[in-house]
Amino acid sequence: DAGVIQSPRHEVTEMGQEVTLRCKPISGHDYLFWYRQTMMRGLELLIYFNNNVPIDDSGMPEDRFSAKMPNASFSTLKIQPSEPRDSAVYFCASSSGEGTEAFFGQGTRLTVV
Amino acid sequence: SQKIEQNSEALNIQEGKTATLTCNYTNYSPAYLQWYRQDPGRGPVFLLLIRENEKEKRKERLKVTFDTTLKQSLFHITASQPADSATYLCALVSGGYNKLIFGAGTRLAVHP
Numbered sequence: 001d002a003g004v005i006q007s008p009r010h011e012v013t014e015m016g017q018e019v020t021l022r023c024k025p026i027s028g029h030d031y032l033f034w035y036r037q038t039m040m041r042g043l044e045l046l047i048y049f050n051n052n053v054p055i056d057d058s059g060m061p062e063d064r065f066s067a068k069m070p071n072a073s074f075s076t077l078k079i080q081p082s083e084p085r086d087s088a089v090y091f092c093a094s095s096s097g098e099g100t101e102a103f104f105g106q107g108t109r110l111t112v113v
Numbered sequence: 114s115q116k117i118e119q120n121s122e123a124l125n126i127q128e129g130k131t132a133t134l135t136c137n138y139t140n141y142s143p144a145y146l147q148w149y150r151q152d153p154g155r156g157p158v159f160l161l162l163i164r165e166n167e168k169e170k171r172k173e174r175l176k177v178t179f180d181t182t183l184k185q186s187l188f189h190i191t192a193s194q195p196a197d198s199a200t201y202l203c204a205l206v207s208g209g210y211n212k213l214i215f216g217a218g219t220r221l222a223v224h225p
Contacts, residue, residue: 103159
């Protein structure tokens with residue numbers, strides 16, 4: 001397996017634009033996590049899914065953020081409208097069961113100007 | 114409030130020495146605790162997992178302890194090498210549904 005695949009690797013967008021980040025988890029993994037990493041706040045859990053169902057979205061900062069997992073092999077994180085304070089590295093991770101190791105993608109570096 | 118605390122200051126040690134990193138948590142009852150390594154520009158990579166009923170776990174030069182009374186985990190790297198220089202993150206599996214929460218990490222620098 002190629003591991004967790006995220007796209008794009010880098011995204012630069014203007015304030016107010018819609019941004020969509022994509023993630024393909026490892027095949028067979030039941031859990032998918034979206035994290036945001038900044039120097040100030042570290043690695044924050046935004047939302048996670050189990051078997052394509054959102055379990056906990058309490059980390060989603062505002063209604064401008066939304067995430068979907070239409071099937072077991074694809075998830076999106078959308079920010080609409082984007083703001084400069086959304087600039088961060090966004091990671092997707094997947095795992096095969098409770099307590100098992102999480103495998104991370106390479107991340108998407110988002111810059112909102 | 115719930116907190117996972119790792120030393121925010123970088124840890125600088127000499128090659129060959131043992132590095133010890135600390136992870137303290139508050140208002141969690143984790144069933145599992147994990148340690149990850151993160152290099153600049155990369156995603157975290159899993160190193161070790163320890164369960165709440167385990168006191169210690171070893172893997173090659175790595176050792177993790179888990180004290181649920183002190184609410185603390187210690188992560189040791191023995192015979193450290195410059196290649197061990199990275200940021201190390203601890204993570205808790207909290208709640209009944211595999212919620213994986215990370216500390217902010219501690220940067221380790223091993224000097225030749």
